[in-house]
Structure formats: structure tokens, C-alpha cells
Amino acid sequence: xxxxxxxxxxxxxxxxxxxxSFLEDNDYEVSLAKNAVEAEKLIRNRFFDVIILDIMINxxxxxxxxxxxxxxxxxxxxFLFLTSMQGREIFDEAKLTNPLVYLLKPYNKLExxxxxxxxxxxCYQQNNSISLASDNGVISPAFLFIKKKRxxxxxxxxxxxxxEVKEKYCSIICDSGNYLIKLSLTKLKDMLSNPDFRQVxxxxxxxxxxxxxxxxxxxxxxxxxxxxxxxxxxYKTAFIKxxxxxx
Amino acid sequence: MxxxxxxxxxxxxxxxxxDKPRKKGFxxxxxxxxxxxxxxxxxxxxxxxxxxxxDSCYAYSAKALLLTKNEEEVNYxxxxxxxxxxxxxxxxxxxLNFHAIKDKDENVLEKQILLGSVYLNLKKYNESITxxxxxxxxxxxxxxxxxxxHNLGLNYIHKKEYQKAKEYFKxxxxxxxxxxxxxxxxxxxxxANVYYNQYLDDEAIPLFKEAYDLAKSFSDLELKQNSTxxxxxxxxxxxxxxxxxxxxxxxxxxxxxxxxxxxxxxxxEKDKQLAVAQKQQEIVLQEEELKRQAIVQKSLVIGASGLxxxxxxxxxxxxxxxxxxxxxxxQKEELNVANKTKDYLFSVVSHDLRSPINxxxxxxxxxKRQLKxxxxxxxxxxxxxxxxxxxxTSHLLNNVLHWSLEQNNQLSFKAEEYPLKPLVEQAxxxxxxxxxxxxxxxxxxxxATILVKADKESLKIVLRNLLDNALKYTGENGEIAIKTYxxxxxxxxxxxxDTGFGISEEKLTKIKGLEDLSxxxxxxxxxxxxxMLLCQTLIKKNNGKLLIDSELEVGTTIRILLPNASA
Numbered sequence: 045x046x047x048x049x050x051x052x053x054x055x056x057x058x059x060x061x062x063x064x065s066f067l068e069d070n071d072y073e074v075s076l077a078k079n080a081v082e083a084e085k086l087i088r089n090r091f092f093d094v095i096i097l098d099i100m101i102n103x104x105x106x107x108x109x110x111x112x113x114x115x116x117x118x119x120x121x122x123f124l125f126l127t128s129m130q131g132r133e134i135f136d137e138a139k140l141t142n143p144l145v146y147l148l149k150p151y152n153k154l155e156x157x158x159x160x161x162x163x164x165x166x167c168y169q170q171n172n173s174i175s176l177a178s179d180n181g182v183i184s185p186a187f188l189f190i191k192k193k194r195x196x197x198x199x200x201x202x203x204x205x206x207x208e209v210k211e212k213y214c215s216i217i218c219d220s221g222n223y224l225i226k227l228s229l230t231k232l233k234d235m236l237s238n239p240d241f242r243q244v245x246x247x248x249x250x251x252x253x254x255x256x257x258x259x260x261x262x263x264x265x266x267x268x269x270x271x272x273x274x275x276x277x278x279y280k281t282a283f284i285k286x287x288x289x290x291x
Numbered sequence: 292m293x294x295x296x297x298x299x300x301x302x303x304x305x306x307x308x309x310d311k312p313r314k315k316g317f318x319x320x321x322x323x324x325x326x327x328x329x330x331x332x333x334x335x336x337x338x339x340x341x342x343x344x345x346d347s348c349y350a351y352s353a354k355a356l357l358l359t360k361n362e363e364e365v366n367y368x369x370x371x372x373x374x375x376x377x378x379x380x381x382x383x384x385x386x387l388n389f390h391a392i393k394d395k396d397e398n399v400l401e402k403q404i405l406l407g408s409v410y411l412n413l414k415k416y417n418e419s420i421t422x423x424x425x426x427x428x429x430x431x432x433x434x435x436x437x438x439x440x441h442n443l444g445l446n447y448i449h450k451k452e453y454q455k456a457k458e459y460f461k462x463x464x465x466x467x468x469x470x471x472x473x474x475x476x477x478x479x480x481x482x483a484n485v486y487y488n489q490y491l492d493d494e495a496i497p498l499f500k501e502a503y504d505l506a507k508s509f510s511d512l513e514l515k516q517n518s519t520x521x522x523x524x525x526x527x528x529x530x531x532x533x534x535x536x537x538x539x540x541x542x543x544x545x546x547x548x549x550x551x552x553x554x555x556x557x558x559x560e561k562d563k564q565l566a567v568a569q570k571q572q573e574i575v576l577q578e579e580e581l582k583r584q585a586i587v588q589k590s591l592v593i594g595a596s597g598l599x600x601x602x603x604x605x606x607x608x609x610x611x612x613x614x615x616x617x618x619x620x621x622q623k624e625e626l627n628v629a630n631k632t633k634d635y636l637f638s639v640v641s642h643d644l645r646s647p648i649n650x651x652x653x654x655x656x657x658x659k660r661q662l663k664x665x666x667x668x669x670x671x672x673x674x675x676x677x678x679x680x681x682x683x684t685s686h687l688l689n690n691v692l693h694w695s696l697e698q699n700n701q702l703s704f705k706a707e708e709y710p711l712k713p714l715v716e717q718a719x720x721x722x723x724x725x726x727x728x729x730x731x732x733x734x735x736x737x738x739a740t741i742l743v744k745a746d747k748e749s750l751k752i753v754l755r756n757l758l759d760n761a762l763k764y765t766g767e768n769g770e771i772a773i774k775t776y777x778x779x780x781x782x783x784x785x786x787x788x789d790t791g792f793g794i795s796e797e798k799l800t801k802i803k804g805l806e807d808l809s810x811x812x813x814x815x816x817x818x819x820x821x822x823m824l825l826c827q828t829l830i831k832k833n834n835g836k837l838l839i840d841s842e843l844e845v846g847t848t849i850r851i852l853l854p855n856a857s858a
């Protein structure tokens with residue numbers, strides 16, 4: 045499990061420090077930027093899971109213009125606005141950047157944590173998952189986001205053993221636990237688009253790296269942790285064709 | 292001389308006997324030609340000839356002559372044109388026409404007779420005699436022969452060769468049938484003239500007398516006149532003046548009656564012309580009238596359409612004005628609301644803000660004093676008071692801000708699906724410390740699966756206000772229980788139940804009445820604050836319901852019903 049990397053754009057030092065210490069207390073790693081230029085530089089050099097933007101930076105709506113630039117460059121990072129500006133004008137302008145969340149000051153700490161959850165959910169189109177229940181998760185191409193107490197942490201997708209269909213949605217099974225993802229298996233496969241994950245059954249998607257043994261005759265896959273997964277005839281042929289080792 | 296005068300008078304009258312020959316046969320021949328060649332102009336000329344409209348006949352036959360080369364047609368056309376010209380006394384033209392006629396069997400007789408009569412009229416007696424003699428060689432039937440004899444006789448009278456004249460008249464006389472009275476009278480008179488001119492009075496006078504008597508019993512006025520005149524001249528020459536005068540008088544009578552006949556005819560003609568003229572004038576008048584009516588109609592139409600356009604413009608401007616007025620009225624109402632909001636804000640600033648800020652100021656001064664006097668125990672209490680006061684003032688400020696934004700439609704509002712539990716948790720989180728300080732048990736029982744459709748920020752404002760009230764009106768050691776549950780397909784409920792002082796019936800009614808209350812109706816002295824008004828308004832905006840149950844000294848239960856997420 046890894047901590048989320050956050051970028052905080054805030055021009056008021058006191059608030060920035062208070063906020064970052066609070067976030068760090070809640071298992072987030074925070075990078076601070078005092079202005080838009082600094083923030084942009086950081087975004088180019090490092091990976092961030094969520095970006096928190098104050099709208100008014102040194103008296104100018106730099107937060108909004110930065111969001112515009114991010115959208116333009118197609119940088120798909122969830123960002124949320126943090127502001128005391130409640131007027132419709134600013135709000136409408138901010139709305140044009142499609143912010144995932146818009147958090148108004150004064151807010152309490154729970155609201156901030158909640159907003160981070162909302163931002164992640166809506167960025168990967170899995171609304172009302174981790175914000176609704178702690179056994180839900182949000183999947184992104186590289187990470188699985190899950191709740192840990194009040195905060196969100198991430199797990200590398202490589203740590204996933206397999207995925208099982210659960211009614212409308214899917215359950216992800218890791219060593220650390222099971223998480224419900226509010227996506228269909230097809231959509232989840234698209235989201236991952238990772239060759240390590242192979243469908244072996246109508247209901248199963250397996251991380252190939254986690255396979256210990258395959259019993260073709262018995263239609264059974266045994267994983268490293270000795271879990272057994274059904275292997276259906278339908279997917280076997282394609283599986284063998286793509287994985288020459290097994291021939 | 293006087294005898295000669297009488298003779299000349301006779302010539303003109305008698306001449307017309309000459310040429311209505313073979314009329315029937317002649318016209319039939321014309322019709323045959325017309326049918327054979329189908330020349331329209333020819334047929335037209337012929338039909339005019341038939342109708343005796345000689346002017347038209349002349350014109351059409353001239354036209355037809357230009358167009359046709361057919362000999363038969365040309366001959367025929369020369370006949371009718373020549374005859375028309377003759378009728379119109381254009382003798383020279385008639386001569387040209389008649390001379391142009393080719394000498395063919397069926398034409399020769401006709402041509403000679405016509406030429407004879409034309410020359411007679413032109414007083415070229417010798418030529419006339421030659422043509423008539425040629426005509427006689429063609430041996431015409433009796434009636435024509437008689438006429439030819441008559442005219443030959445006339446020619447000789449004019450040439451004063453009375454002997455010859457007498458011969459011809461006698462020949463004619465022999466040919467006249469007994470019952471042809473007119474011809475008989477005429478011939479008798481001519482003969483008498485011949486005798487008289489030869490001074491053979493004994494022969495002449497009985498003949499005159501005979502003619503006169505015959506004419507008397509006959510209806511031809513001109514014959515009567517002539518015979519009477521002849522008698523008068525004869526009597527005068529006989530110096531029998533008494534008789535002569537009687538004859539003259541009779542002659543005068545006949546002349547008058549002729550004149551009358553002509554005159555009457557002329558008058559009727561005049562009358563006719565007058566009537567026609569009058570009719571034409573009437574027609575012209577009526578046309579004028581019609582024209583005037585048309586003009587009146589036209590001007591009416593133009594006027595009406597002008598009026599219509601004018602009315603249209605009027606209507607357009609009226610509507611424009613009305614919409615402008617409406618716009619102005621709307622603006623006025625908006626301005627009124629804005630003004631009321633502004634007034635309200637002023638009053639809030641001047642009352643509700645000034646006093647707490649003053650209190651805070653006093654608290655700080657007290658703090659300073661206490662620190663100076665090293666009363667450290669008291670410092671903590673003063674600080675807590677100051678914080679509480681600041682908190683409530685900030686709360687009030689927020690409400691005022693939200694209210695004014697809402698009133699100006701400036702509050703951002705976006706209803707989305709949210710899990711209810713964290714929203715309530717977050718709201719409650721703010722009050723945990725205060726509750727602890729007042730030793731109030733703040734418990735929550737929140738269902739994790741509820742999803743509602745709401746605007747997050749406005750729901751936050753509502754929850755904050757309601758929780759603030761609950762804490763404010765619940766005494767030490769009280770209890771506040773917050774529950775969420777799903778009670779219907781449509782709604783989920785947030786329940787805030789306190790063991791506070793409760794709200795009086797009276798006040799409750801007022802709060803419930805806030806649903807459709809605007810800012811100008813708020814009477815702040817009545818104690819219903821902005822908070823409740825804001826709650827009512829925002830819940831309504833979220834398509835939810837706010838229910839309040841309260842019992843004095845027992846507590847208050849507030850339920851917020853929010854629409855479930857449709858998923």
C-alpha cells in the first residue's frame with residue numbers, strides 16, 4: 045500500500061502549512077506550490093494522484109487558468125478547487141474547467157478528506173464507491189485506490205490476484221483484502237488495459253504473474269496463494285495461443 | 292323658255308326608271324361568283340351592294356379590285372363599283388368602271404345601257420344616243436327596251452330634235468302595258484312635251500290633261516306635282532290665268548306635301564340623331580360616373596389599407612411599449628427585492644453584528660486585564676466565551692451571505708448524487724467540540740447505503756443551521772441524536788432529535804409559515820431568524836421537505852426529507 049501524492053496550490057503560507065500537516069497526518073504525501081508557475085513545474089516533473097487548487101492566487105484567479113492549461117494538455121489528474129469564492133461568476137468560470145470537486149471555505153477536515161475521495165471517484169467514473177463504503181475501491185490504470193480509515197491509499201495493480209464478477213460490478217481480490225469496484229468486468233478490463241490481466245472465465249480475470257500452476261484437464265488455475273480459479277474452455281484456446289510457454 | 296324649264300324638271304325624275312335591270316339575275320350571278328372563288332372582300336362588297344349601302348360597296352369593291360385578277364370577278368366588281376359611283380353621282384368614275392368591263396355576251400347590253408344613262412346624266416347626248424342604240428342592237432326584253440326608248444326620247448328632246456323624240460316616245464308608248472300607270476303618265480307627259488315644244492298645242496294639251504287626270508287618281512306625289520305644274524304652265528301660256536293660278540296652287544300643295552314628307556323624314560332623322568346624341572351623352576355621363584366610382588373605390592381601398600397599416604404600426608408600438616413596461620415592472624420588482632435585501636443586510640450589520648463585535652472587543656480587553664493581573668484561571672473562561680461568540684457571529688455572517696446570494700440567484704446550485712452518511716458526518720464533526728463542552732451527548736446512527744440527490748453546499752448550510760439550533764436550545768447534559776434512514780422509494784430522511792427546550796406552538800406555526808415567506812415579510816423582532824428561513828428555502832430548492840415536531844420542555848424533532856438518487 046502506498047500513500048497518495050498530492051499537490052497543493054495555496055498562496056497563504058499559514059493555511060498551506062496547516063492543511064499539509066493535516067493531510068500528512070492522514071497518510072497523504074503533500075507537495076506545496078506557492079504559485080501557478082511552481083505548480084506547473086512540479087506537475088511536469090512528478091506524478092500526482094490529486095491536485096488541490098486554490099482559485100485566487102495572489103489576487104488573481106490563477107487556479108482556474110492552471111486548470112484550463114491542464115485540461116488543454118490532456119493531463120488526466122483529478123483536481124479540486126478550494127475556495128472561499130461563492131459567487132456565481134467565479135463558480136461558472138471554474139465550472140468550464142470541469143472540476144471534479146468544488147470545496148467551499150469554511151470547510152472542516154472531514155469535508156476535505158471526503159472531497160479527495162469524490163475527486164478520485166469522479167476522475168475514474170466510479171462515483172459513490174469509496175465515498176459510500178470502505179470496502180469499495182476505485183481502479184485506475186496503474187493503481188487501485190482503497191479506503192484506509194478516513195483516508196485513501198493506493199495499491200499497485202500488480203498486487204491484484206484476480207478479479208471476480210459480483211452481480212453488476214466486480215470484486216478485486218488482493219492479499220490485503222477484497223474490494224468492490226463499481227464497474228462491469230468489460231469496463232474494468234478497458235480501464236486496466238494491461239496484458240497481465242487475462243480473462244479465463246466468464247466471471248474471472250486473472251493476473252498472469254500470480255499464477256502458480258494450471259491444470260488444463262481439470263480446468264483449474266492455482267495462484268501463488270493457493271487460491272483456485274475456474275478456467276473455462278471458451279477462454280482456454282485464446283489463452284494458450286497467446287502464451288507460448290504452455291504449449 | 293318656261294317650257295324648257297318644265298322639260299328639265301322632268302328629266303331628272305324620269306332618269307331613275309332606267310337601271311334596275313335584271314336585278315335578280317345579276318345578284319344571283321354575284322352569289323355564284325362569291326361561292327366559286329370564296330373571295331371575302333368580294334362577298335362583302337356584294338352584300339353591301341345588296342343592302343344598297345353604296346359607300347361601303349364602293350370601298351370594298353375598290354379593295355377587291357386591287358386584290359383579284361379573275362376576269363369574271365373584275366367585270367362584276369366594275370359593275371357594282373361603277374353603279375355605286377353612279378349612285379353617288381361620281382359619273383366620271385362610273386364611266387371608267389363601265390368602260391373597263393369586257394364586252395362579253397352577258398355584259399354588253401348591261402354595259403351599253405349603263406353607259407347611256409351615265410352620258411345622259413353628263414348631258415353628252417350624242418354619246419348617250421350611240422350607247423343606247425348599241426344596246427338596242429342587243430335586243431333587250433320589252434321592259435328594258437321601253438326604258439331605252441324613253442331615254443333616247445329624252446336625249447332627242449334635249450337636242451331639240453323633236454321629231455325623233457316623238458318617234459321614240461311613241462315606240463315606248465306602244466310597249467307600255469295598260470296597267471303600268473306610272474309609265475303611262477310619264478310617257479304621256481313626255482309626248483305632250485314633245486308636241487308642246489313643236490307648238491302643237493292641240494295635240495299637247497289633251498295629253499297634259501290626260502296625264503294630269505291620271506296622276507290625280509294616283510298616289511305618286513312627284514307625278515302629281517309635275518303634271519300639275521305642266522298644266523299650270525300650259526294654262527298660263529294659254530293666258531288662262533285663273534286656271535293657271537289654281538294649278539299653281541295645287542302644284543304648291545303637292546310641293547308642300549313632298550316637302551313635308553321630306554321634312555318629316557328629315558325631322559325624324561334629326562330626332563333620331565338627337566336621341567342618339569342624347570343617348571351617347573348619357574353613356575358618356577355614365578362612363579364618367581363609373582370612372583368616378585372606380586376612383587372612389589380605389590381611394591377607399593387605398594385609404595382602408597393605409598388605415599390597416601397604421602393600425603398595425605399602432606398595435607406594434609403598443610405591444611412594444613407594453614413589453615417594455617412589463618420589463619420595467621419586472622425590473623422594478625427585482626429592484627424592490629434587492630433593496631429589501633440591502634435594507635435587511637444593513638439592519639443585520641447595525642444590530643446583530645455590532646453588538647457581538649463589541650462584546651468580543653470587551654472580552655479581549657478583559658483578557659488583557661486578567662493577564663496583567665495574572666488571573667490565569669479566569670483567562671481560560673474568557674477565551675472560551677470569546678471563541679463561542681466569534682463562532683456564532685461567523686455563523687450569522689455566513690447565513691447573511693448565503694441568504695443574500697440566494698436572493699440574488701448568485702448561489703451556485705448543482706444537485707448531484709451523494710452518499711448521505713459522509714455529508715451528515717462532516718456536518719456533525721463541526722459540533723463535536725461544542726457538544727463536548729456543553730456536555731451534550733451527540734450520537735449518530737447513519738445508514739451507509741443511502742444515496743441522495745442534492746446540492747452539497749446548500750445541504751451543508753441547512754445541516755449546520757439545524758445542528759446549531761439544536762445545540763443552542765439544548766441544556767447541559769442533554770442529548771442530540773442524529774439518524775438517517777430510508778423510509779420510502781422517493782425520500783430518505785435525516786432526523787435530528789434533541790431534548791431541548793422545545794419550540795412553542797405559536798412559534799412553530801410561524802416557522803411553518805416561512806415556506807412562502809419573502810424577506811420583506813420577516814419581522815425580526817418576532818424571533819424567527821434568518822437561519823430557519825434559509826433552511827426552508829434551500830430544502831425546497833433541493834426538492835425536499837422540512838418537518839418539525841416539538842413539545843415544550845421535551846424536545847424538538849426535525850426531519851429533513853431528501854429525494855433519493857434515482858439509481
